[in-house]
Amino acid sequence: MIPFAPPLLAALRSARMIAVLTGAGVSAESGVPTFRDAQTGLWARFDPRELATPEAFARNPKLVWDWYAERRAKVAAVKPNPAHYALAALETHAPQFLLATQNVDGLHQRAGSANVVELHGSITRVKCSREGSLVEHWNDAANDEPPRCPSCGAYLRPDVVWFNELLPHAAQTAADSAARRCDVLLVAGTSAEVYPAAALPEVALRRGACVVEVNPNETQLSADVAYALRGPAGVVLPALVAAAWP
Numbered sequence: 001m002i003p004f005a006p007p008l009l010a011a012l013r014s015a016r017m018i019a020v021l022t023g024a025g026v027s028a029e030s031g032v033p034t035f036r037d038a039q040t041g042l043w044a045r046f047d048p049r050e051l052a053t054p055e056a057f058a059r060n061p062k063l064v065w066d067w068y069a070e071r072r073a074k075v076a077a078v079k080p081n082p083a084h085y086a087l088a089a090l091e092t093h094a095p096q097f098l099l100a101t102q103n104v105d106g107l108h109q110r111a112g113s114a115n116v117v118e119l120h121g122s123i124t125r126v127k128c129s130r131e132g133s134l135v136e137h138w139n140d141a142a143n144d145e146p147p148r149c150p151s152c153g154a155y156l157r158p159d160v161v162w163f164n165e166l167l168p169h170a171a172q173t174a175a176d177s178a179a180r181r182c183d184v185l186l187v188a189g190t191s192a193e194v195y196p197a198a199a200l201p202e203v204a205l206r207r208g209a210c211v212v213e214v215n216p217n218e219t220q221l222s223a224d225v226a227y228a229l230r231g232p233a234g235v236v237l238p239a240l241v242a243a244a245w246p
Contacts, residue, residue, distance in 0.1 A: 023190020084111035
């Protein structure tokens with residue numbers, strides 16, 4: 001049994017609004033390779049910036065499509081872990097709740113989380129590279145090029161945020177609003193170094209929220225939070241929820 005400070009448990013129980021920010025560390029516990037860990041085998045010779053920019057897609061759309069198709073297949077083969085399920089359970093206890101994730105794998109939704117904001121999009125979806133409209137059905141086995149949009153004929157691309165692209169406006173606005181209004185912010189599995197997502201803990205701290213970090217390692221955020229809980233999210237989060245609502 002992990003010991004938690006009674007004021008932390010009290011803060012969770014009394015919170016009117018709980019917000020959560022998750023990063024790659026949560027998904028890694030399900031076996032999802034982190035962005036750089038995905039550079040293995042055939043892809044080891046490529047820098048992520050050669051595969052995750054609009055310029056890279058314009059230069060070699062088939063290469064970029066194939067890399068994301070392989071990642072999509074790996075994501076489909078894994079399952080949510082106890083951290084995902086703990087956050088889904090936490091949502092049922094909070095009068096207001098929002099989970100903002102930097103992950104693109106959809107595991108939070110598969111675990112049962114309802115109010116999820118995907119800051120970086122979702123690898124499980126594809127969209128038209130010209131119109132931006134989502135396309136539900138496509139063929140990964142298209143010959144020497146990515147599949148094309150059935151509406152306009154442009155190449156399809158993953159519905160993720162690439163380098164040099166802005167976050168979806170609605171997602172960023174919702175996450176920022178939650179950071180401003182929350183009583184408690186949990187930051188799990190992220191170093192909180194990549195902006196604009198990294199600004200969310202800063203906003204919550206300025207607003208006087210109780211910010212809680214869940215991470216095996218110390219980060220640049222650790223010195224500023226109210227509680228730094230060391231350990232894997234899949235261990236700490238289920239124990240925290242169980243302790244707050246035994």
